[in-house]
Amino acid sequence: MNALPIPERIHRDDREVVITWAADHVGRYVARYLRLECLCAVCRDELTGRRLLDPDAVPEDVKPVVLSLVGSYAIRVDWSDGHNTGIYTYEYLRKICPCAACSSDRRTVGPAS
Secondary structure (H helix, E strand, C coil): CCCCCCCCEEEECCCEEEEEEECCEEEEEEHHHHHHCCCCCCCECCCCCCECCCHHHCCCCCCEEEEEEECCCEEEEEECCCCCCCEEEHHHHHHCCCCHHHHHHHHHCCCCC
16 A cells, blocks of 8 residues: 655745655656646536636646645645635645656556456
């Protein structure tokens, strides 16, 4: 069984949220990418997971204004577009990690049998 991922460090700037999972594993989540991946009930259908958020409604220059820890399992982001109801669990953030190794792993995993 894999342990739940716990970041070593999380920080933000105007362009991205950077999560250091380990010394050799850093995920750089471009702000707009992360905003579009929000799973809250405003952005995704709670039952189907279908995206409700219109990507055209999210400014190209959206910024993470404040990061808040949620317990020991997630972060909440206050975005410059006023959105702040999404919780990004560490497990979800690892699943969507944009680093080269994680992206490559996602491409090599086929559909579930």
